[in-house]
């Protein structure tokens with residue numbers, strides 16, 4: 001790590017203990033590395049020799065000493081060719097980057113492994129998050145591993161299975177009732193940080209420049225797994241825009257280091273019930289004009305970020321890459337969830353499957369060409385929301401324990 005650069009005022013801070021936002025203007029900061037120096041050591045050849053996972057790319061992550069790394073074996077997830085769905089929607093080459101395979105079953109593990117490692121490096125004792133579920137789940141697990149106390153402010157409507165995951169790891173789950181305006185989970189997290197000195201690890205990068213660095217390792221892996229041939233499109237489900245911002249940073253860094261020749265066009269998929277980023281892209285709204293989404297409503301709880309904290313970096317990445325954005329309805333998301341499970345054997349939660357719904361629309365609209373190479377990120381696992389899965393799948397049949405009953409079924 002070379003410096004921490006404010007994305008708002010441009011001020012550069014040397015790496016400094018306990019720094020989370022710009023000291024001058026309070027803006028969001030980005031970690032900058034000595035890419036020239038690192039690319040002498042991090043080459044295609046040297047990477048191929050290393051074991052997989054997030055920490056394979058340590059030179060490009062903001063942790064000074066290896067002894068501070070808190071790991072549960074995150075990353076190194078497979079890229080799977082999705083021939084069945086590809087055929088069905090008319091795409092020749094479709095890959096799934098299956099992030100459900102992470103330790104707590106979402107990509108957020110990559111971020112929290114980096115974030116908690118940095119908190120340990122800072123000597124933190126208490127971490128706090130504001131999250132609709134998965135970020136808190138991941139933080140709780142990594143905090144448990146590191147022996148840190150963890151507070152999680154979650155929306156009152158967070159699914160039971162996610163709450164179970166968070167509490168099981170010993171974190172204090174605090175359900176926060178909704179408010180007319182703003183995001184009260186964030187307000188409380190910020191209060192915990194400012195008032196009690198807890199280390200903030202929200203799912204967004206606007207209040208912590210370290211953990212979203214973890215997301216970019218998805219892109220590093222995709223480059224390697226596709227034998228350094230960058231796909232034409234990468235499709236990413238979006239809430240706050242943190243995942244997309246991180247993934248884009250990964251591609252741009254590898255391009256800058258000369259490891260790949262181009263950056264893919266990046267697509268943001270949001271739910272129509274909470275789509276501030278998709279709206280901004282489609283209607284060419286500048287980032288300062290983005291407003292809090294009124295009454296967010298969607299089955300995809302992981303995509304509910306009424307105020308998209310990382311819209312600045314997300315919009316920039318989508319535009320710079322020549323990508324686009326699209327919003328999909330809950331019905332479309334549930335169809336996509338079924339399709340992934342039934343055609344490809346991948347069980348995603350609604351937020352993890354929404355990308356497929358967006359991809360189908362973009363192929364139908366002719367924006368993505370049938371011959372384009374596409375990577376679809378499946379961001380979170382279906383066991384996190386079995387209530388929804390049970391609603392959309394066939395009911396089991398009850399029979400008496402004899403062979404005749406089976407015959408009757410046939």
Ligand SMILES: *Cc1c(COP(=O)(O)O)cnc(C)c1O
Pocket residue numbers: 106108134135203237238239240241242243244302303305349351352379380381
């Ligand atoms: C958090 C999350 C997202 C959205 O990520 P953002 O960084 O908020 O845009 C997508 N899918 C799943 C499963 C998530 O948990």
